[in-house]
Amino acid sequence: MNSDYLIESSNSTKPMSIRQTWVRWVALALACLIMIGSYMCYDFPQTLQDQLQQPPNNYSDTQVNLLYSVYSFPNIILPLIGGYLIDFIGIRKGVFAFTFILIVGQGLCMISEIDSVQSYALLVIGRIVFGLGGENLCVTQSTIVSQWFSGKELSFALGLNLSISRLGSVMGQFMFPPLYNINQQIFVPLLVGTIFCAFSWGCGVGLNLMDKYADKQEGKQEVKLSEDDKIKLSDIKKLGFDYWLICTSCVLNYICFFPFMQVLQKYLINQFGLNSDNAPNFMSIPYFMSAGLTPFIGLLVDKIGKRGYILICASCIMVVAHFTMLVVPQSDTASTTPGYVSYYFIIPFILFGIFYSLYAAVLWPCVPLVCEPKIVGTAFGITNCIQNGGLAIAPLITAAIISNTSKDNGYFYDQIFFICVGLVCIVINIMIFIVDRRKGGRLNKGFRQLNEEMAEEQEYDDIQRLDRNSRKKSITAKRSFAF
Incomplete structure (x- = not known):
């Protein structure tokens, strides 16, 4: 704890936000774990490919690969409307909803592998539903993390988020085959995957509660996506x-x-x-x-x-x-x-x-x-x-x-x-x-050089803007005098 903190806390009647304390690392841990279930279950067709192509499923290569395609198909469109959807329901509600959608999608995949069901169609539907939550969950997760970290810590926090999320894929690759071998049923690893999705949902609930408390401390409303984070089709012509x-x-x-x-x-x-x-x-x-x-x-x-x-x-x-x-x-x-x-x-x-x-x-x-x-x-x-x-x-x-x-x-x-x-x-x-x-x-x-150039450009723009304002005032004065 440094002296600046002591001075600020002693001279201010308003308590310091938990976003400025060690609690932010707890928030980061929860944010990292939100995506574990998503990454773990996304790759189960790859991890269990050989098992999916054995009896009683006997899926072909095309059927197995289609499980990846149907995940991606909704995400061709979702980014176009995702920003407005998240803004409409709110970031915290988005975390709650999208992690719950992952549970539903993975749950449908799990049910499709029950012996009395054995439905490839239901498995495909489950993957589609699962895909509906994954893309938007990444956006909501990153937005909340950016509220808890700033400056150089933000790059570290987002990088750590990505690394921990990818470890979800590694966990699935190590865990799913032994789980299948318990009774030679794909239902078992998919059940465990569903449990991990539920765990991620629980982490999302915990992060939401912390974020809501921090906003209340700071006297803020829930953060929304900025307009710059949304897709505007009219901007496509500006892309070089x-x-x-x-x-x-x-x-x-x-x-x-x-x-x-x-x-x-x-x-x-x-x-x-x-x-x-x-x-x-x-x-x-x-x-x-x-x-x-x-x-x-x-x-x-x-x-x-x-x-x-x-x-x-x-x-x-x-x-x-x-x-x-x-x-x-x-x-x-x-x-x-x-x-x-x-x-x-x-x-x-x-x-x-x-x-x-x-x-x-x-x-x-x-x-x-x-x-x-x-x-x-x-x-x-x-x-x-x-x-x-x-x-x-x-x-x-x-x-x-x-x-x-x-x-x-x-x-x-x-x-x-x-x-x-x-x-x-x-x-x-x-x-x-x-x-x-x-x-x-x-x-x-490097970013240091880029920042220096941006500072120079900003300074030049400020000078140009002042010059334009001076000319406008001069012209206005002349017009007033002539009138």
Whole structure:
């Protein structure tokens, strides 16, 4: 406790807000846990892919991948109206509602796997409902966290939020297969996933109560989304060519990563000799690396800049990772010993972890650097719409490739598809670098340098505004005199 705090607290009759005390770290912990259930259950089709394709389900590759597509389909539209929806119901009510929607969606998925039900249609409906809550929950969570932290602490808080959330995926990959083995029923891991969603809902209720008490202390009304955070279609015409390049880079790079991860379990089982029990443990390597590295890479990039270079480097690493998956020895070529497991896939997995950590840390901060401040909300929303559109279509494409080709059980041409898209990503990122360089190279500057430039621009604008006001007064005076 410093002297400033003592002076302020002794001279003021108004109690200090809990947002300025250690309680804010409790709020951050609750905010981090809000997304655990969402991330954990989002990836269950990937984690339990082999089990879903066994009796009594016998789902095809297309049916399994469709579970990801139907999650993304609602999120093509939701970002367009999400800001107004959240503003209408309020941030705190939004946290309550969206976490509850996750419970309902995951609960429907769980019920669909009861022996007496066994309904793929109900499973799809559950995933759609689940998708309705996930996108908006991220917005409400970030908005509340921003009220509890400011300055340099905000970057750390949001980075920690993202890291802890991704650990939810890792938890699911470690927990779901052993839970399935209890009685060979998918119902059991889905039940546990529903319980974790309920736990996240409870954390949301706790955070809401703390946030409401803090607002009461400070004499404020509940915070609402600012107009800048909402999507205005009229602002689309203000988005420049560099923004659309970044948007294209986002959807193509994520197409090369997430749909690949969604078919990874069968890939490891069929090509590298793993089984459905241990394959998910290795699948968590990229996510685990990202959870640990992304916040620190983000802080480093904020200091040194070089975003254009890192975007190109990240996509090159991703292409090398996919190519390495093709050429490393696999279980059927590395040895004639029955049951032989080839662990060479760990090399490209580490590369995927590096790619995901670099790209996630660099891409999203690029958006506000190429857009006017007043249209940043629109820019982020449009990017999310297009990203979800790509993530809705790509799983169906990869499933079709695997189902209709035979070389390496269909995974050879699946990797060729990802490599080709990845090469396009490299070209797009090079174009981003060239366009940005011609416009002054903002993407490659650290935030200290950017802030200095913004201060100079603001000072220049103030001088220009004063000059304009002086001229207006002069003209008004002349007109008055002439009249």
